[in-house]
Amino acid sequence: MKKKVLLLFVLVLLTVAVLWRLSSLRNFQIMGKLVTRAACSEKVVALTFDDGPTGEYTDSILTVLADYKVKATFFVTGREVEENLAPARQIVEQGHELGNHSYSHSRLIFKWPATIRHELEKADVAIRSAGYQGQINFRPPYGKKLFVLPWCLAQMGKTTVMWDIEPETFPEVAASADLIVEHVIQRVQPGSIILLHLMYKSREESRKALPKLIEALKQQGYRFATVTELLSS
Ligand SMILES: [Zn+2]
Numbered sequence: 001m002k003k004k005v006l007l008l009f010v011l012v013l014l015t016v017a018v019l020w021r022l023s024s025l026r027n028f029q030i031m032g033k034l035v036t037r038a039a040c041s042e043k044v045v046a047l048t049f050d051d052g053p054t055g056e057y058t059d060s061i062l063t064v065l066a067d068y069k070v071k072a073t074f075f076v077t078g079r080e081v082e083e084n085l086a087p088a089r090q091i092v093e094q095g096h097e098l099g100n101h102s103y104s105h106s107r108l109i110f111k112w113p114a115t116i117r118h119e120l121e122k123a124d125v126a127i128r129s130a131g132y133q134g135q136i137n138f139r140p141p142y143g144k145k146l147f148v149l150p151w152c153l154a155q156m157g158k159t160t161v162m163w164d165i166e167p168e169t170f171p172e173v174a175a176s177a178d179l180i181v182e183h184v185i186q187r188v189q190p191g192s193i194i195l196l197h198l199m200y201k202s203r204e205e206s207r208k209a210l211p212k213l214i215e216a217l218k219q220q221g222y223r224f225a226t227v228t229e230l231l232s233s
Pocket of ligand 1 (some may be wrong): 051105
């Protein structure tokens with residue numbers, strides 16, 4: 001009896017571990033469309049910024065992008081758009097793309113379909129209230145998706161946009177603007193989708209990296225597109 005309980009316990013643990021791993025896979029989703037990089041031969045990349053918008057940093061980020069005439073994609077949360085509507089509007093007015101990063105930024109796994117739908121729809125409403133009229137792609141909070149989220153996304157006709165380059169995932173890289181640039185330049189390919197977080201105080205190095213990264217990519221012959229442009233190129 002004791003052995004059976006132990007075996008069951010191990011099985012449950014294993015299942016949870018496998019599901020957790022499956023939920024984090026960058027290039028796999030059980031259904032619906034998922035992209036990590038665009039299939040193109042031209043030297044074009046998409047800069048994507050997660051979280052926010054925030055009142056503190058949106059302005060300086062937009063100034064850098066405007067200086068270099070670069071269009072980017074901001075995966076914003078509905079809650080932060082509601083709280084910071086003016087910065088969200090500014091992003092839209094300057095021709096950048098807004099993407100849905102859920103309403104509350106909670107992990108959308110092990111949740112009821114109605115809860116997930118609500119998260120997605122409420123964020124879309126906030127994004128539209130900022131004046132954005134284009135296609136709204138989706139990026140899961142913490143990159144996590146399992147069964148119900150992909151099913152809801154497929155029903156709503158949304159594309160899951162992941163990334164193929166994530167310098168900040170490596171703490172030693174994230175701690176240095178120069179290393180962030182180097183990390184990206186070593187890995188960039190035509191169609192790459194680059195993930196950065198610029199909207200919070202802790203991301204000083206990422207913000208410092210932004211102009212250097214744009215310059216380095218331009219030097220390599222890359223041009224910049226929003227995610228939707230990249231996926232339709
Ligand atoms: Zn996020």
